[in-house]
Every structure is written in structure tokens, then in C-alpha cells.
Amino acid sequence: MNFKPLSLYNTASKSKQEFQSLTPGIVKMYCCGPTVYNYAHIGNLRTYIFEDFLRRALEYAGYTVQHAVNITDVGHLTSDADTGEDKLEKGAKREGKSVWDIAALYTEEFMRDWERLNLLDPTVWPKATDHIKEQITLVQTLEGKGFTYKIDDGIYFDTSKFPRYGEFAGLDIENQEAGIRVAMAEGKKNPTDFALWKFSPKDVKRAMEWDSPWGVGFPGWHIECSAMAMKHLGETLDIHCGGADHVRVHHTNEIAQSECATGKPFATFWLHGGWLLESKEEGGGKMSKSKDEFVRLQTLINKHYDPLDYRYFCMTSHYRNYLSFGWSNLKSAKEGLTSLRKKTAPLINQVTSIESDLAHEWRDQFTSAICDDLNLPQALGIVNKMLKDINLMEGEKGALLLDFDQVLGLDLGKSDAPAKESFDTLDRELSSLLQERNEARKSKNFARADEIRDLFKEKGYVIKDGPEGAVLEKIQ
């Protein structure tokens, strides 16, 4: 099989590069998953949607993807600087449940959102609590190579021993030091050093804690991703993904600890999804869970949106760009998807194979957009233009839609557009045609009326004249 050349923006090189996998035909892809102490907000979900487009694009290009998404079910601390409250314990306190119940509940809720957004299941969903042994082993390797030191509250990674630390994120370490010094944990050698293993506070029995060679405690947040990625996908990944907010700390630390442990590059490509911002109408700012009320998928469903409306909404902006969320923007996306479904429904029942040069041209255009760093907004524009191409056979349009939907994931093949549509719910193109036919009949221009009737038939509709005016019925 020939792989379509795919160009992806690599955060590590800060440029678009042609993608090559380490093993021909196989892509090892690791995506940082949720910390399951609360529902996911729609900003988190935007990242998983972008990663799903990437997974689908890779498969569309001919690769087999080995895909891992971790579940962080051990509480890491609310701040990136290893201080603050344990997120899971905070959730447990809030709801009067055990941390284990909290983790189970929100893992289930997360999986539900995952399914509703039509995201493809990863090959493996590793859980942090199932990989304590692997995390301890990795810390031991780092200890054996001299990259760690012990202070009162845990085992830390010494970032000064990794000269490239900060290069990935373009961090200005010296200036950062001055700013962070105030909040630095006592005994830390460098402000950027991070915990690999934290000790349980003395005389406190934590709900989640484990024995380790250094004492009872729990792993630092960053170490789990390196340990689980290496276990399930190997020491060097093809692609590592996450949200843009992971670049500065989490991914910088993952790179430091992984590369110091193995002496190999941790990932060839690093891809990051842009932030979801609240539009001015919603108050502005980055969508985050630290606000008391946050918008989650169920919030959209409660307002009668389909989860796939949100998926479609995410396609309207390039994944690396900021995307501004507001109810009016989401409404426009819903209208866009509804209109696409209406155009799609009659075509899906008459799918032929893709044969003509014209159909191949449309497919090439779509593929080029997808393979150009997942340009979904452009791909969506191509879909809409293709549907309007009067020279393209209807059967080929249907076939192309099903083909494109392998990447779009909008379930176009399962179109549930209503079988019977009244005049006012039809999209503009059809309704103006119907109006023209009514006028033609009134002026006794039966030739034109018949022509339009045949045109509808081609689009998969039959016209029924009834007491409430002309109604279109979908041909089954």
C-alpha cells in the first residue's frame, strides 16, 4: 500500500514536516488523557476531537495506528509546581465519596463523552493506578543514572542535569527562575525540578498510596505518561499529542525524564491542540474547570445540541488555532451539519463506486487538505463544493461522502434526516426549486414543471401535491 504523504506541524521543530513512521506502516501514538476527578469540559474535549481527526487521517493515509490514551486516576496536585491540593481528593471531598469511586465515576463519564463524540477507541486505555510498578522502575532507572535527588517531600528530577531542558518549549529558564522562586518547594535545587515520587505526609493515611523503595507515597504526575507510553508503545513514539497547555511543563518534563532514562528520543512528532476560548458573549477567557460552572458535553445536549454538532464546530477552525466558543457559534455549526445531512441523506442510498476522473479529482482535493496538517476547515469547504458540482454523478457523490466520513467521523452514512420534509424545513436550494415548480405549474409551463420534478427525482425526492402545498417525500 502506498502511504499518502502527510505533513504535520511538529512542536519540537516548530515547523511542518513530512510524517514518516519509524516502522513502515505502523504509527505509535500516545495522547495524554484526562484526570478523572470531574467531568471533562468542552475545551478538554476539543483536544480529543483533534486527536481523533489525526488518528483517522493516519488511517485514511494507510497506516495502522497503535494508540494509547491514559487515564490519570491517581491524584496529582492542582498546581504544575507539585504544590496545592490533590485533585482526586478534592473531588472526593466535594462529593462525599472515596477517591476510588470518584475515579471510577468520572472515567465512566469520560468514556460516555468519548463515544458520543464518535471518537475511535484507542488500542489501550492504560490507568495510572495499574502502572505503579512501572513508574517506580522508571524512577529507579533515573536514580541509577544520577538524575534524581531526595528532599523532605519526595524524589525529584534534577533538570539542570538535562542540558536541553526547556528547549522544547522555548523556555527562558533564567527569567523563569526569578519569577518562580517564591513558590518553590523547600529543598528543590532548581525551580523547574519536578517530583517523580511524593511521600505521604507524616501521620496521614492517604486514600491512595503505595510502598516504594523511598517510602510510602504516590507518583508525581509526569512520570505516569512516560512509564505507560514506554510499556505499551515502546521507548520512542512516532507521535505524542496533547493540549497546548501541556507544552511548557508536562511534556517538557516527560521529554526530560524519558530521554534521560533511555538515552533515546521520546517521540519523533509532537502535536498540540489549541485552546478553546469563551467568546466575548460568554465572558471571554480560556475555557477551564477552575471556574465553578463549566460547559460540558451534557450541557450542550441539555440545550438540544447533538454531540456531533460540537464535533462539526471543532472542524470550523484549524486545530492549532484558538477557537472561540459561544452559543451563537455553536448554533451556526448545528445549522451547517443539519444542512450537510440533508444534502447527504438522498445520496447515501445510491452509492456507486468512485470511477470518473472528476470524482478522483474531488478526492485528491480532500486528501490534500487533510494531509496538509489536518486542514479540516478547508476539507469541509471542499465537501460542500463537491456536493454542488452538477457534473458529478449522484452515486459518486454518495461514495465520496462515505469515503470522506472516515476522517470527518460525522456518521454521514447513518444519516437520520427525516424521510418527509415540509417546504419550510428544506434547505434553500431545494425550496427555491420547489417554488419555481409551483410558479411553472401556475403559468402552465408544464415542461419546466416536469423538468424540476425529474431534478428532484435525481436528488432522491418525489413531489406530492397536498392540501398544505407541495411536499417532498424521500424515495426509500
Ligand SMILES: [Zn+2]
Ligand atoms: Zn501526559
